[in-house]
Amino acid sequence: MKNMTSVKEIIEEAVIKSKKLKEAMIRAKWKEIAEGLFFKSSPLYIREGVLYVMVESSVLLQHMYMNKNKYIKKINEMLKGDYISEIVLKVGKIPIEEYFNGNLDRDSEKADEVEAALSSDEYKELQKSVENIENKQIKDKVLSLKIQSLKREKSLRKIGYKYCSECGILHKNPKDLCTVCENKNHMRREEILLKLFRENPYTSLEGAEKFIEGLSKEEYDKGKEKKLDKIYKRSEFAIKDGSIEAAHTELMEYFKLETGERDIKRIAEKADNLIELIKEKLQRR
Structure with a gap:
């Protein structure tokens, strides 16, 4: 015990x-x-x-x-x-295709049909990994699980699975990263891009590339669109609450990012015009 x-x-x-x-x-x-x-x-x-x-x-x-x-x-x-x-x-x-559909079950059955014997060196390595466990019953159980796990990994690799270059999990995503790590990587890059827009709404693709390796125009445009959508929604909420000044400040940032315009007077005019349009839209609801 x-x-x-x-x-x-x-x-x-x-x-x-x-x-x-x-x-x-x-x-x-x-x-x-x-x-x-x-x-x-x-x-x-x-x-x-x-x-x-x-x-x-x-x-x-x-x-x-x-x-x-x-x-x-x-x-x-x-x-x-x-x-x-x-x-x-x-x-x-x-990542539904990796975790929640029938492909995983079919691949599991296919892996069971593939013979994946372990070499004597692999057996020795596994035995060495449990040698510090004193309780024999626990040691035998852990060793048995490790043997089953390694055989399963080898079987899956024979039918096309590969290790994720980041987390090491076996996956069938065409890229080097599994879908989970691919999503994590995408979110990290998006967070950096949104932060750059927050700090400087005039951030160009070339400027963002200095901070995000391999940034594509499509990735840049999607991040820009997401940032514009967030600013617009904040300004709309501000107008609903009667905070016109706050909405004006938000929309100034909106047009700096959306148009690249640097004439503050012209940006302010565009912000005022959009505020009136949003007011009309809210009244029609």
Whole structure:
């Protein structure tokens, strides 16, 4: 019993220390956490107590936003600690093809049919990895699981799976990154681009390329469109609340980014005109 308790304590300590393990556990239990929306959303990564989640659409994002406190409570109960304090939701591609459809089951069956024997060196390496476990029953169980896991990996590789260059998981995404890491990478790049627009609305593609390696025009344009949409929505909310001055400030930034215009007087005129148009639109609703 003492050894079993020690193993449990080791696992719990690993959860506390390992961000990747926490992320893996959340992904494994995402169906229970997100319930009916689990296949339309995907947990990506944790940063400073914040869980970043990709969502299929803006409509679902709003629904999940309203329920995020419930998700946070479930996650922290599962991890047995207050590890997640906030959830940030982003709209993007969901890796359904890797996690939630029949292809995975078919590939699993196909992998079972592929013979994947281990070499004597691989067996020796696995035995060496468990030699410090004192309890024989636990040692044999861990060794058996490691052997099964390695055989499974070799079988999957024989039918076209490869290791993700970032997280190491086996996947069938055509790119070097699995879909989860691809989404994580996309979100990081988008965050950098939006920050550049926030700091300087005149940031050009050439200027952004200095901070984001390999930035494409399509990626730049999508980030710019997302930033413009955010500014417009903030200005619309400000007008609804009667904060015309705040809306004017927002729309000044909007036209700097949208047109590249540097004549402040002309930008102010455009901002005033758009405020009147938004007022008319809101009145018609």
